Amino acid sequence: MNVKETLTSREFLRLADFLSSNGYRLGPKIGEGTYSSVRIAERTRDGEILAVKMINKRNAKKKYVTKFLPRELEISTLVNHPNIIFTHDVLYQGESVYIMMDYAGKGDLLQLINTCGSLSEEDAKRMFREMTEAVKYLHDLGITHRDLKCENILIMRDKRVTVSDFGFSRLYLDQQRNAVMCQTYCGSRAYASPELLRGLPYDPxxxxxxxLGVILFIMICGKMPFDDRNIKELLKKQVSEGISIPDTVKERISSRCLELIHQILEPNAKSRIKIWNILQSDWLKT
Structure with missing residues (x-):
């Protein structure tokens, strides 16, 4: 359940004063997360429009405050890639944290699909290439996202897509730079792999x-590949039955694209296509 922003008039004025003293002018609310809300902000020195993610630690669970929030702050300020949302500043005031980020002027991928339906193959190819390059960049840095979904793919004014929201992200390499398996159940189950849903240690x-494969399926087909209302049924569909591409989609989408979707949504994690092989696939190279 989302925590609703319940600022009193006095609290809002104090917040506006605090941001103003740090060089930002506070604007209207544009979004809400589990433990946060997002507003527009203007950077007064140059008029740049940003988004400010506002987190009140008093409203959040202890595990989020002590474990996930520090990771999010560390990772969001570490990364620098054209297809990852850029963090300009992090401000602290008592129990509140304010993350100043790029503003995505065209909303997120879910909003686009809900409005327009499935995307053209060329648009899907461009956007998927960009988000895959972002994920490869993260993996090369030793970072995994663990909550990739359409809502976390933002669309900038120049139509460039950016990966956002590092609330479940983590560094997956130990001090010897060996990959560490994860056991935390996180993210949205509609986008979760079979190995995560089974509750076993998994490679993030x-x-x-x-x-990424679920996102690509949604872009191409305009709907989810699996019904996530029942986890047992979801796992059965993922592992035993696999995805079903509608005939109307097969008629307009290239075989190379459909082949890649099947390679990514491979239930056996060891056989699943690797991130660099996705970028070198016939579909993305053409």
Missing amino acids: RTNDIWS
Whole structure:
């Protein structure tokens, strides 16, 4: 359940004063997360429009405050890639944290699909290439996202897509730079891999790749590949039955694209296509 922003007039004025003293002018609310809300902000020195993610630690669970929030702050300020939302500044005021980020002027991928339906193959190819390059960049840095979904793919004014929201992200390499398996159940189950849903230790990189496959399916087909209302049925569909591409989609989408979707949504994590092989696939190279 989302935590609703319940600022009193006095609290809002104090917040506006705090941001103003740090060089930002506070604007209207544009979004809401589990433990946060998002507003427009203007950077007064140059008029740049940004988004400010506002987190009140008093409203959040202890595990989020002590474990996930520090990771999000560390990772969001570490990364720098044209297809990852850029963090300009992080401000602290008592129990509140304010993350100043790029503003996505065209909303997110879910909003686009809900409005327009499935995308053309060329648009899907461009956007999927960009988000896959972002995920490869993260993996090369030793970072996994663990919550890739359409809502976390933002669309900038120049139509460039950016990966956002590092609330479940983590560094997956130990001090010897060996990959560490994860056991945390996180993210949205509609985008979660079979290995994560089983509750077994999983490689977070292959889970990210599965999530990318779900996003690609949605872009191409305009709907979810699996019904996530029942986890047992979801797992059965993922592992035993696999995805079903509508005939109307097969008629307009190239075989190379459909082949890649099947390679990514491979239930056996060891057989699933690797991130670099996705970028070198016949579909993305043409």
